[in-house]
Amino acid sequence: MEASLKRRTRGYRWLLRGIVKPDGLSEITKFHPKHTCDMGQSRVDHFNLDINLIAHVLLKDIEETPRMPIKTCISMVHSKYGKIISKRKGFLRRRRAFEMIFGAWESSFRVLSGYMAALQYDNPGTVVQWRLFEGRIFDFVFWAFKPSIDGFAHYRNVISIDRTHVYNRYDIKLLIVVGMDANGSIFPLTFAIGANESNETWEMFLTHLKTHVIKGSQGICVLSDRHKGILHNMRTLEGWQPPHAYHRYCLKHLKANFQTKFGNGTVNKLMWGAAMQHQRRKWAAKMDC
DSSP states (O other): OEEEOTTGGGTOOOEEEEEEOTTSOEEEEEEEOOOOOOOOSOSBOOTTOOHHHHHHHHHHHHHHOTTOOHHHHHHHHHHHHSOBOOHHHHHHHHHHHHHHHHOOHHHHHHHHHHHHHHHHHHSTTOEEEEEEETTTEEEEEEEEOHHHHHHGGGSOSEEEEEEEEEOSSSOEEEEEEEEEOTTSOEEEEEEEEESOOOHHHHHHHHHHHIIIIITTOOSEEEEEOOOHHHHHHHHHSTTSSTTTEEEEEOHHHHHHHHHHHHOOHHHHHHHHHHHTOSSHHHHHHHHTO
């Protein structure tokens, strides 16, 4: 049994050597305590700044700010050790610190089924629907909390459908539907995580939404952007056409697209002002401006 420095051949003399005796105990047979490693005079990277050392420097700050910029990581290492590491090294060490705190992507997927089971256990009546390839490869999961399902009967007949990218190692999608209560407050209804954003993914999402949340409700106004998967399923999927549902475009997306194409802030504000009116008289007044 021997422990020595990786670069002992370059003159770094620290050494610890031992043996395991027949009784199972260890005995130190040689120890060279002089540690000649230092960071040197150069401001450039150093071989001792390995992945674990830098990750431990970043741990506390990564926990508070998981998306901390690479430049900040490099500055922290420079402040601590006086060395400037490369952007790639900063990126890899930041990722290592993130995984030490929050776990790796692979381990997160492994515990996802247990997390969903815990949601159902602590929230009886919560709906969770899975789709796995070959019974083990993740593709899609849908969930809706029981209070949201029960509360939908008391919401306005307006829901908004949207999604966002979950950027990192896997470009998975988070799908979400929100409703609106009588006070105009946003109320979350359903969620889903999908491996992609195909027509099939939207079909599964809208089917589960209809089956478990909307059920037999009529006259639902569905707001969304013009994503092809949403448009296709709103036209073809049973139960998402009048009189069951009426599809309209989200004004926020229209406003953004209008500004991008025409760049007219004045007209953009007039359009938004008219769309925010709840009375026909006030809407007409805004349209005449």
